[in-house]
Amino acid sequence: MRLPAIERREWLRRVAWLGAGALGAAALGGCVVAPLPGYGAYEAVDGPYANATPPMPPGEVIPAAPGVGYVWIGGYWAWQLGRYTWIGGRWAMPPRGHAWVPGYWRREGPGWRWRGGYWQRR
Numbered sequence: 001m002r003l004p005a006i007e008r009r010e011w012l013r014r015v016a017w018l019g020a021g022a023l024g025a026a027a028l029g030g031c032v033v034a035p036l037p038g039y040g041a042y043e044a045v046d047g048p049y050a051n052a053t054p055p056m057p058p059g060e061v062i063p064a065a066p067g068v069g070y071v072w073i074g075g076y077w078a079w080q081l082g083r084y085t086w087i088g089g090r091w092a093m094p095p096r097g098h099a100w101v102p103g104y105w106r107r108e109g110p111g112w113r114w115r116g117g118y119w120q121r122r
Contacts, residue, residue, distance in 0.1 A: 044101070047114030050079040054105045054112055058086060066091050071100050079114065095119055 103117035
């Protein structure tokens with residue numbers, strides 16, 4: 001039995017939406033939602049080890065805050081693929097009762113170890 005044209009279009013539309021939803025769920029199924037390095041941890045975490053001295057931070061232009069209560073999280077040098085890459089700063093809304101502790105590079109043996117920034121309870 002053949003469906004009338006209007007019912008067939010509705011059926012095809014629903015199948016298309018179900019297919020798109022299934023594809024979206026499959027695509028997001030492999031995603032991991034995690035804070036950016038140094039931007040969302042609640043404890044200091046040791047990061048990568050670099051065999052070269054980190055460069056001096058470049059002058060960073062701080063834009064106007066997007067709203068009341070935001071704090072500036074300064075940029076930092078990240079060790080990626082065997083070299084330093086500058087990661088620019090950003091504004092963030094602190095979790096209630098927390099303050100930002102910036103990350104830093106510390107000397108470790110012949111190289112340097114990144115200690116990530118984190119939100120610390122006040």
